[in-house]
Amino acid sequence: xxxxxxxxxxxxxxxxxxxxxxxxxxxxxxxxxxxxxxxxxxxxxxxxxxxxxxxxxxxxxxxxxxxxxxxxxxxxxxxxxxxxxxxxxxxxxxxxxxxxxxxxxxxxxxxxxxxxxxxxxxxxxxxxxxxxxxxxxxxxxxxxxxxxxxxxxxxxxxxxxxxxxxxxxxxxxxxxxxxxxxxxxxxxxxxxxxxxxxxxxxxxxxxxxxxxxxxxxxxxxxxxxxxxxxxxxxxxxxxxxxxxxxxxxxxxxxxxxxxxxxxxxxxxxxxxxxxxxxxxxxxxxxxxxxxxxxxxxxxxxxxxxxxxxxxxxxxxxxxxxxxxxxxxxxxxxxxxxxxxxxxxxxxxxxxxxxxxxxxxxxxxxxxxxxxxxxxxxxxxxxxxxxxxxxxxxxxxxxxxxxxxxxxxxxxxxxxxxxxxxxxxxxxxxxxxxxxxxxxxxxxxxxxxxxxxxxxxxxxxxxxxxxxxxxxxxxxxxxxxxxxxxxxxxxxxxxxxxxxxxxxxxxxxxxxxxxxxxxxxxxxxxxxxxxxxxxxxxxxxxxxxxxxxx
Amino acid sequence: xxxxxxxxxxxxxxxxxxxxxxxxxxxxxxxxxxxxxxxxxxxxxxxxxxxxxxxxxxxxxxxxxxxxxxxxxxxxxxxxxxxxxxxxxxxxxxxxxxxxxxxxxxxxxxxxxxxxxxxxxxxxxxxxxxxxxxxxxxxxxxxxxxxxxxxxxxxxxxxxxxxxxxxxxxxxxxxxxxxxxxxxxxxxxxxxxxxxxxxxxxxxxxxxxxxxxxxxxxxxxxxxxxxxxxxxxxxxxxxxxxxxxxxxxxxxx
Ligand SMILES: Cc1cc2nc3c(=O)[nH]c(=O)nc-3n(C[C@H](O)[C@H](O)[C@H](O)COP(=O)(O)OP(=O)(O)OC[C@H]3O[C@@H](n4cnc5c(N)ncnc54)[C@H](O)[C@@H]3O)c2cc1C
Ligand SMILES: NC(=O)c1ccc[n+]([C@@H]2O[C@H](COP(=O)([O-])OP(=O)(O)OC[C@H]3O[C@@H](n4cnc5c(N)ncnc54)[C@H](OP(=O)(O)O)[C@@H]3O)[C@@H](O)[C@H]2O)c1
Numbered sequence: 066x067x068x069x070x071x072x073x074x075x076x077x078x079x080x081x082x083x084x085x086x087x088x089x090x091x092x093x094x095x096x097x098x099x100x101x102x103x104x105x106x107x108x109x110x111x112x113x114x115x116x117x118x119x120x121x122x123x124x125x126x127x128x129x130x131x132x133x134x135x136x137x138x139x140x141x142x143x144x145x146x147x148x149x150x151x152x153x154x155x156x157x158x159x160x161x162x163x164x165x166x167x168x169x170x171x172x173x174x175x176x177x178x179x180x181x182x183x184x185x186x187x188x189x190x191x192x193x194x195x196x197x198x199x200x201x202x203x204x205x206x207x208x209x210x211x212x213x214x215x216x217x218x219x220x221x222x223x224x225x226x227x228x229x230x231x232x233x234x235x236x237x238x239x240x241x242x243x244x245x246x247x248x249x250x251x252x253x254x255x256x257x258x259x260x261x262x263x264x265x266x267x268x269x270x271x272x273x274x275x276x277x278x279x280x281x282x283x284x285x286x287x288x289x290x291x292x293x294x295x296x297x298x299x300x301x302x303x304x305x306x307x308x309x310x311x312x313x314x315x316x317x318x319x320x321x322x323x324x325x326x327x328x329x330x331x332x333x334x335x336x337x338x339x340x341x342x343x344x345x346x347x348x349x350x351x352x353x354x355x356x357x358x359x360x361x362x363x364x365x366x367x368x369x370x371x372x373x374x375x376x377x378x379x380x381x382x383x384x385x386x387x388x389x390x391x392x393x394x395x396x397x398x399x400x401x402x403x404x405x406x407x408x409x410x411x412x413x414x415x416x417x418x419x420x421x422x423x424x425x426x427x428x429x430x431x432x433x434x435x436x437x438x439x440x441x442x443x444x445x446x447x448x449x450x451x452x453x454x455x456x457x458x459x460x461x462x463x464x465x466x467x468x469x470x471x472x473x474x475x476x477x478x479x480x481x482x483x484x485x486x487x488x489x490x491x492x493x494x495x496x497x498x499x500x501x502x503x504x505x506x507x508x509x510x511x512x513x514x515x516x517x518x519x520x521x522x523x524x525x526x527x528x529x530x531x532x533x534x535x536x537x538x539x540x541x542x543x544x545x546x547x548x549x550x551x552x553x554x555x556x557x558x559x560x561x562x563x564x565x566x567x568x569x570x571x572x573x574x575x576x577x578x579x580x581x582x583x584x585x586x587x588x589x590x591x592x593x594x595x596x597x598x599x600x601x602x603x604x605x606x607x608x609x610x611x612x613x614x
Numbered sequence: 615x616x617x618x619x620x621x622x623x624x625x626x627x628x629x630x631x632x633x634x635x636x637x638x639x640x641x642x643x644x645x646x647x648x649x650x651x652x653x654x655x656x657x658x659x660x661x662x663x664x665x666x667x668x669x670x671x672x673x674x675x676x677x678x679x680x681x682x683x684x685x686x687x688x689x690x691x692x693x694x695x696x697x698x699x700x701x702x703x704x705x706x707x708x709x710x711x712x713x714x715x716x717x718x719x720x721x722x723x724x725x726x727x728x729x730x731x732x733x734x735x736x737x738x739x740x741x742x743x744x745x746x747x748x749x750x751x752x753x754x755x756x757x758x759x760x761x762x763x764x765x766x767x768x769x770x771x772x773x774x775x776x777x778x779x780x781x782x783x784x785x786x787x788x789x790x791x792x793x794x795x796x797x798x799x800x801x802x803x804x805x806x807x808x809x810x811x812x813x814x815x816x817x818x819x820x821x822x823x824x825x826x827x828x829x830x831x832x833x834x835x836x837x838x839x840x841x842x843x844x845x846x847x848x849x850x851x852x853x854x855x856x857x858x859x860x861x862x863x864x865x866x867x
Binding site for chain 2: 076078083085086087088089090116128129133134135136398399401460461465466469489490492522525526531532533534
């Protein structure tokens with residue numbers, strides 16, 4: 066076979082949902098899994114543009130995760146087929162680019178809901194797996210990948226079907242791995258049975274943060290879904306006043322007669338876009354004044370206490386999806402979301418963060434507090450038991466950089482972490498402190514992508530993948546320089562069998578065998594080091610790709 | 615990568631020993647710029663700048679021999695740097711010399727050399743940089759122009775015209791790069807106290823390297839196309855630009 070030709074592409078400037086840090090890439094429309102294979106093969110062959118490849122879904126991650134400056138970005142949203150549907154057991158096999166909205170439109174009327182949904186249904190299954198997304202039900206159901214039975218993953222060393230049973234290390238590295246272990250072209254999901262498309266919702270106001278956290282701590286277990294919206298502008302005794310909305314899927318019998326008597330209507334799911342933000346107001350519309358007005362309105366609009374009120378799924382889960390392109394409201398400099406999690410013992414960190422925001426008078430239009438249950442085994446998966454707070458913040462507030470760096474330090478001190486799907490500004494060393502199992506992830510990545518072809522802007526920024534052209538030696542430890550101390554270079558085989566210290570991996574006999582096989586593929590022996598000669602005499606001996614503090 | 619708040623992680627300075635550039639490095643390194651490449655004429659000034667960058671906390675600091683007048687070498691040098699260090703997020707063009715107008719007028723060869731130093735050599739360097747940044751799909755180029763190039767004065771028109779050329783070049787480059795992920799910021803300081811202006815009578819609205827650096831850092835954050843330092847000079851020069859020439863000629867200085 067001759068060298069693989071790169072599929073057709075168009076050049077585009079891409080950003081995440083926050084509309085910050087645009088970079089240019091060649092976008093390939095992955096209209097069929099064959100195109101994915103071809104694009105990955107071309108990237109491995111090192112042809113132009115030679116800066117690797119990453120998949121992109123609906124671009125709902127806030128930062129630079131689905132960008133690959135100067136390289137290839139595979140638009141996976143074309144992979145939106147339903148390949149198999151077992152409506153008895155609620156097991157579906159779908160393309161990696163299908164949106165959760167499409168899944169809901171197709172399966173809610175048939176009695177099956179997605180196992181986990183984020184605050185927008187406009188995300189793809191591939192994006193949901195890559196970020197191991199969580200919903201308001203994390204404390205009960207865990208995150209998305211806990212409901213994934215299998216994925217078809219196109220990696221630089223071949224296409225494989227990966228299940229949590231027979232290759233746990235790769236499966237869990239992919240869960241939360243932000244696209245850096247391969248392209249998900251297909252996934253098999255366990256859906257959640259529902260009788261209707263309605264929710265029974267309890268709403269209550271909490272007068273301050275302690276009140277809110279107290280009620281969530283004691284009461285959340287009784288609800289499948291729970292979330293608190295927090296007013297981040299009130300201060301003093303009203304600091305952190307909140308609206309709690311908690312509920313579960315309504316059964317047919319729970320609904321008012323007009324719906325109960327018409328089961329089709331009770332199960333209908335027809336999402337609508339009510340409005341669209343037509344242009345980007347340069348300075349944005351969300352400033353402390355408008356946000357304060359909104360917060361006041363929202364808090365007062367909420368009933369003090371209301372029980373068992375039916376809400377349609379669309380309004381309960383995805384209120385923002387009614388307004389298309391609302392991210393433009395933040396103006397031309399865009400915005401970011403700061404979402405972190407800290408353990409139960411560190412609820413104080415949540416308070417301090419909100420206090421700091423009010424001190425610097427930084428208006429967060431959206432501030433959402435949730436409880437997480439136990440995390441899953443993914444080394445880069447975000448959730449861990451405790452509290453998670455998400456804050457939408459406009460870029461442009463002077464001092465935002467230092468403020469968030471300071472919050473990072475508090476989160477690290479509390480043993481917590483920041484969510485990569487929302488991140489657009491973390492520093493590499495802070496990232497490492499937050500994700501201490503990153504080396505497990507990198508090992509797995511080296512196994513399936515020894516040449517470091519899978520690359521994203523987020524990966525470059527955080528030190529997960531090398532910068533520079535792909536025909537350079539890739540990744541930590543393969544730079545043709547002496548191995549760095551403390552982390553001796555291992556062979557791929559050693560690396561693969563030095564298993565992640567997880568029970569699942571250790572007990573599965575299949576894992577090491579597969580791993581060894583993968584590690585022996587030719588890509589491991591690609592030219593490692595043509596470099597290290599040309600450049601003008603350097604004075605220092607630092608390794609530019611190092612990510613330690 | 616330059617993050618959402620506009621903070622680069624790697625920087626190449628052309629004219630690494632420049633006082634303004636050093637102040638920029640001081641501003642960027644604590645904001646997590648870990649790689650600082652200082653290209654310049656080897657010597658104690660360049661070494662001192664490297665020391666200062668290390669003291670500020672940069673993890674990787676390298677000095678690289680570079681002379682703007684070695685026009686033929688620039689493309690190769692730039693390629694080598696990008697090959698060796700991977701992506702370079704920010705390139706700051708700071709090399710420049712003021713020259714002495716009286717000397718330049720007497721010595722046309724020296725004047726031509728100044729044009730090479732301040733203009734030609736940066737054209738060759740920055741085109742090479744732009745080529746690589748275009749390939750990497752992201753980055754920012756910051757060019758230190760000067761208000762002296764906005765309207766040339768008889769007192770320093772050789773220098774002023776080199777800056778006028780550089781300013782025009784940088785603006786055109788910025789336009790050419792729209793859509794590539796690469797941005798260009800043109801910085802127009804007025805009189806800056808420091809080595810270059812030592813012993814000279816300060817002009818109105820004189821500023822400091824630190825103030826210029828702060829404006830540069832802010833310009834990188836906002837992705838500004840043009841930065842005046844101090845900002846009021848924008849309006850001052852809007853007026854001066856349209857001043858009738860007989861009047862302009864007779865302005866002091
Ligand atoms: C309004 C709003 C609310 C949100 N609420 C939540 C929430 O409650 N909980 C939560 O967890 N998240 C939430 N998110 C974040 C969102 O769920 C994640 O960022 C998700 O990954 C977006 O999916 P996407 O299809 O848009 O992926 P993109 O943003 O396009 O990509 C995200 C990552 O997935 C990778 N990827 C995409 N497709 C594939 C594929 N086929 N194969 C391999 N990798 C792939 C990309 O490389 C990238 O790293 C919210 C986002 C928004 C805008
Ligand atoms: N100072 C001002 O009032 C002022 C005002 C407006 C604009 N500017 C511009 O700002 C930039 C920086 O100036 P500054 O104030 O920081 O002055 P500076 O400290 O004198 O910096 C000038 C730099 O240019 C370098 N340089 C000169 N000739 C060179 C050559 N042939 N090759 C490579 N490098 C060369 C110098 O290197 P050496 O150390 O080797 O000499 C020095 O690093 C200049 O472009 C200047 O024109 C300055």
